[in-house]
Amino acid sequence: MAEVFKNLINGKWKESSNGELMESINPANRQEVIGILQSSTAGDVEEAIQSSIDAKREWRKLGQFNRGQMLYQVANEVERNLTEIAETLTKEMGKTLPEAIGETQRGIAILRYYASEGMRKDGDVIPSSDKDALMFTKRTPLGVVGIITPWNFPVAIPIWKIAPALVYGNTVVFKPASESAVTAAKIVQCFEKAGIPKGVLNFVTGKGSVVGNTIINSKKINGITFTGSEATGKLVAKAASENGVKFQLEMGGKNPVIVLNDADVKSAVDGVISGAFKSTGQKCTASSRIIIEESIYDEFKQALIKETEKIKVDNGITEDTWMGPCASESQLNTVLDYIKIGQEEGAQLIYGGKQLKNANLADGFYVEPTIFENVASHMRIAQEEIFGPVIALIKVKDIEEAIDVANDSEYGLSASLYTTNIGAALTFIEDIESGLVRVNAESAGVELHAPFGGMKSSSTGSREQGEAAKEFYTAIKTVLIKSK
Numbered sequence: 001m002a003e004v005f006k007n008l009i010n011g012k013w014k015e016s017s018n019g020e021l022m023e024s025i026n027p028a029n030r031q032e033v034i035g036i037l038q039s040s041t042a043g044d045v046e047e048a049i050q051s052s053i054d055a056k057r058e059w060r061k062l063g064q065f066n067r068g069q070m071l072y073q074v075a076n077e078v079e080r081n082l083t084e085i086a087e088t089l090t091k092e093m094g095k096t097l098p099e100a101i102g103e104t105q106r107g108i109a110i111l112r113y114y115a116s117e118g119m120r121k122d123g124d125v126i127p128s129s130d131k132d133a134l135m136f137t138k139r140t141p142l143g144v145v146g147i148i149t150p151w152n153f154p155v156a157i158p159i160w161k162i163a164p165a166l167v168y169g170n171t172v173v174f175k176p177a178s179e180s181a182v183t184a185a186k187i188v189q190c191f192e193k194a195g196i197p198k199g200v201l202n203f204v205t206g207k208g209s210v211v212g213n214t215i216i217n218s219k220k221i222n223g224i225t226f227t228g229s230e231a232t233g234k235l236v237a238k239a240a241s242e243n244g245v246k247f248q249l250e251m252g253g254k255n256p257v258i259v260l261n262d263a264d265v266k267s268a269v270d271g272v273i274s275g276a277f278k279s280t281g282q283k284c285t286a287s288s289r290i291i292i293e294e295s296i297y298d299e300f301k302q303a304l305i306k307e308t309e310k311i312k313v314d315n316g317i318t319e320d321t322w323m324g325p326c327a328s329e330s331q332l333n334t335v336l337d338y339i340k341i342g343q344e345e346g347a348q349l350i351y352g353g354k355q356l357k358n359a360n361l362a363d364g365f366y367v368e369p370t371i372f373e374n375v376a377s378h379m380r381i382a383q384e385e386i387f388g389p390v391i392a393l394i395k396v397k398d399i400e401e402a403i404d405v406a407n408d409s410e411y412g413l414s415a416s417l418y419t420t421n422i423g424a425a426l427t428f429i430e431d432i433e434s435g436l437v438r439v440n441a442e443s444a445g446v447e448l449h450a451p452f453g454g455m456k457s458s459s460t461g462s463r464e465q466g467e468a469a470k471e472f473y474t475a476i477k478t479v480l481i482k483s484k
């Protein structure tokens with residue numbers, strides 16, 4: 001029988017109060033159960049929130065430096081368990097092992113980045129208009145932060161939320177996506193083994209509609225950070241606004257890549273292949289609309305198809321696999337539905353489009369990398385987030401039309417331009433409506449020390465990662481002192 005993972009509440013590994021369990025399966029082989037998790041109740045969440053409240057004073061008083069030192073210990077613990085964590089990630093979520101190793105290494109680097117935040121300033125001195133006064137700001141934690149994460153980056157996203165929350169002095173109630181909760185449990189084990197004090201990090205698994213819903217409707221938490229779908233994000237925003245809880249949302253993307261006629265075609269093709277199909281297209285930063293100037297269209301399309309033909313789809317744990325399965329059956333069905341919708345809308349399917357069911361793939365959630373052309377910007381496949389390896393080619397006459405099409409989206413997370421013309425690059429940087437702006441670089445890929453987030457419906461305007469995280473996880477006290 002597969003291993004059973006428990007909740008971590010007030011420093012103790014505990015079963016759900018109703019004794020209900022849920023399985024997490026391998027998307028490369030639905031017969032393989034990766035682990036069994038607690039299907040927790042609202043009461044379990046309340047207990048976790050109370051334990052975070054009880055722990056927050058002492059954790060705050062430990063000081064930023066000492067909290068940072070603790071994160072170094074966690075980083076070392078994750079490093080010791082890197083192989084096991086990465087293999088679990090691949091088996092539970094489907095991305096290839098090299099990608100999973102890369103993500104786990106990124107998690108370690110994020111932990112070390114925020115560990116070193118412990119040694120950086122937590123305020124500024126500001127000259128007062130009163131010459132006898134000392135005025136300064138001091139950052140203070142929010143208190144208890146609820147963290148709800150998706151399944152597509154089960155190591156990096158939880159860590160890039162938990163690490164800054166903790167170093168800036170908050171305590172945490174963490175609910176991972178059910179589809180990748182075993183990987184999340186292994187990360188939480190590293191915090192516990194590193195000696196995180198009881199109640200500082202609580203971990204509760206279970207249904208979004210129960211565990212997630214209880215967190216977002218709690219009046220006892222002080223902040224909530226969420227990455228996932230727009231539909232759930234809206235629920236978070238509504239509940240948090242009603243309760244006066246600070247919130248931060250990171251949701252979808254429909255990321256454009258513009259290829260101009262002076263682009264280096266090889267570099268553009270490599271960028272689109274990697275940006276669109278790595279992680280089976282399941283990144284909020286994945287490339288999905290490829291907008292190409294007409295004079296280079298045929299050359300680019302032929303080169304793109306030639307490279308796509310080389311993609312080997314198989315179990316992510318197998319050494320030479322380039323693209324693994326979709327993360328779940330429902331994700332596979334969403335992708336297949338959109339492929340059908342694209343055809344019904346009149347777009348032309350020029351590559352892929354089918355589920356792969358042959359031989360060893362029969363029990364997994366595999367789909368071919370898929371390319372559509374003759375796509376109009378208003379079509380659903382050009383407007384809605386598919387979250388799979390499906391791209392839409394859109395032909396345009398010049399850069400103005402390209403930018404108009406790129407901006408014709410409710411989303412604004414990441415956008416790329418391929419060109420060798422500096423003037424075109426400057427126009428793009430100025431006119432594109434996107435939080436991440438990339439020139440001659442793929443749309444996916446995030447630097448852990450730089451601000452990350454989108455415009456329009458992609459996020460709530462705040463930024464994660466790097467120094468930007470401080471803005472969400474802290475409040476500012478402005479202090480003025482006079483000697484008498």
Ligand SMILES: NC(=O)C1=CN([C@@H]2O[C@H](COP(=O)(O)OP(=O)(O)OC[C@H]3O[C@@H](n4cnc5c(N)ncnc54)[C@H](OP(=O)(O)O)[C@@H]3O)[C@@H](O)[C@H]2O)C=CC1
Nearest residue numbers: 149150176177178207208209212213228229232251284387
């Ligand atoms: N921006 C991004 O990075 C991501 C975007 N998505 C988009 O969302 C689509 C659907 O994916 P899905 O996993 O269903 O996304 P969800 O938004 O449903 O899941 C994200 C997280 O929210 C939790 N959750 C679900 N329902 C609630 C609720 N009512 N209250 C509070 N928390 C809740 C989930 O828990 P549980 O897992 O238990 O349901 C999970 O932890 C994808 O196809 C993709 O388009 C998905 C993942 C990441």
Ligand SMILES: O=C(O)CCC(=O)C(=O)O
Nearest residue numbers: 282283284285444445446
């Ligand atoms: O591109 C990346 O590395 C991160 C993307 C991301 O945050 C997401 O897909 O949720």
